[in-house]
Amino acid sequence: MKTVLVTAIGSFAADIVIKKMQEEEYTVIGCDIYQKEWLADAYHVDFFYQAPLVSEAEAYQNFILNLCQEHRVEYIFPLTDIEVDFYNKNREVFEKSGITVCISSTEAIDICRNKMRLNQYLQKNNICSVIPTVMLQEAKIQELDYPAVVKPTNGRSSQGLFYIESAEQMENFVRNQDISNYIVQPKISGGIITVDVVRNQETQTTQCVARKELLRTLNGAGTTVYVFHDSVLEKQCRELAAVLGVNGCVNFEFIETDSGEHFFMECNPRFSGGVEFSCIAGYDCVRNHLRCFTGEEIEGKEDLKNQYIARKYEEYVTKIE
Structure with a gap:
């Protein structure tokens, strides 16, 4: 039987991913940073393992490779952004072990x-309307349209997102935050x-x-x-x-x-x-x-x-x- 590893099975997408892979007659291995008793879907996969934090890159990589070797995993479905970033950076390690990480290309x-790079790329290709976006550290605060939105270039799930109502509030934000990785957009x-x-x-x-x-x-x-x-x-x-x-x-x-x-x-x-x-x-x-x-x-x-x-x-x- 073919085998797939589904990560972060406590996330919103996990339930349907597990169901559909089982309908395709795959053995489904599930992992998550939380213990089994905390996760309903830990009881729906064929095998469950509690994983290290993906931010602990070496420990996480060794854990996944050992798990894949033990169960002869052929495919990995990462379900969260932080895991996609990890597998994107380390995909060759898994490919050399005959494991397909089911994500888009490294370039894509x-x-x-990167929200700034993506915005510039789409502006260049002129396919759709994009929100005017600049790096916050390059912005002229008094000339911005308010209310404004500031967020990290690599943000996820609205983490690090703030709504700024005025130039005065923006100046205060800039004084108290490391803004090197922040973009700013008008609020639409x-x-x-x-x-x-x-x-x-x-x-x-x-x-x-x-x-x-x-x-x-x-x-x-x-x-x-x-x-x-x-x-x-x-x-x-x-x-x-x-x-x-x-x-x-x-x-x-x-x-x-x-x-x-x-x-x-x-x-x-x-x-x-x-x-x-x-x-x-x-x-x-x-x-x-x-x-x-x-x-x-x-x-x-x-x-x-x-x-x-x-x-x-x-x-x-x-x-x-």
Whole structure:
């Protein structure tokens, strides 16, 4: 039986990834930094292991390599940004051991994980509307548009993001923060649109599923969404995925203004926390992500019906003492 390792199984995307891989008759190994009793999905995988922090790079790498050797793991699905960064940097170590890390190319991830570089790259290619962005340390504070948004170039899940209401507040922020890695943008009001995008780099085939996030957690995970079809937005996303060299499943985020204009925000080069919404709506992003790394063509997408989907949390007893 084929074997896949799914990391960070306490994350939002884990449940559907585990289910879909088991439907494909894979043995699923799961790991997470937390102990088994803290994670419901630790009881849904075939084998679970508590992992070191990925920030402890040497210990984490040795742990993963040993785990892969023990279970003859063929594929790794990293589910969080920090893990994607690790595997992007160290992918050759795993490739030499015959393990396929299912993420886009090094160049694609390097661009996507740097918000300043990504903004400049997309401006150059002129595919979509982007939010005016400059490095904060190069900005003229009195000339910025307020309210403004400041965030790290490599930020994730809204960590390190601040809203600044005035030049005076910005000056105070600059005095009290190391801003060398921060960008600044004007705050644009509107709803959040997330598009799950699956692209096979070899065949140049791309499928997209868009949703409007009606309710979200504070760190940006949708809990109630509206899945919809928009041919113009989907064409734009196909062009974005092509110019970025995406392979597999990623997600693009946009702000939709009251006038209907879409401003590109970011590309997360991994499954979105709400990828299950796309699967429920009718397109299996997980199975087709795998196909991008097994030499198979991805499936076509039937016309999906516009639909509302809400996430429900469920409690599990994981251990009785």
